[in-house]
Amino acid sequence: MTATVTExxxxPRLSKKFRLQWEDAQHAWVLLYPEGMVKLNQSAGEILSRCNGERTLTxxxxxxxxxxxxxxxxxxxxxxxxxxxxxxxxEY
Structure with missing residues (x-):
């Protein structure tokens, strides 16, 4: 059985295809990947920064x-x- 996000x-943990980092120039968290970058809003950055594969959803x-x-x-x-x-x- 595959885990769902509501369990x-x-x-959750960040996919190995991406790297999350704080960018001073952007004043934001960004997701870096080989083809580019995704600038995250504050909420998204705060959530993803906690997705280390050890913290449960709760x-x-x-x-x-x-x-x-x-x-x-x-x-x-x-x-x-x-x-x-x-x-x-x-990923989970």
Missing amino acids: PVVA ELVADLEQTFDTTGLQADVVAFLRMARQQLWI
Whole structure:
């Protein structure tokens, strides 16, 4: 059975095809790949920077909610991770 992004034990990680880094010149997180670069908005960068293959979805959401002193982020994080997986940015 293949894991889905909504499972709390899923631990997403950045695909080996991409490298995430902070670009001072862009004032943003970017995803680098052989053909180019994707400039990420702040939310996307914060989520992807936590996708290390060790944090579960539950832990990732809890860390974001604690960092930004808010609650209720799970639906938005799941939606982003679905899109990121479709773009092949992350894997499980």
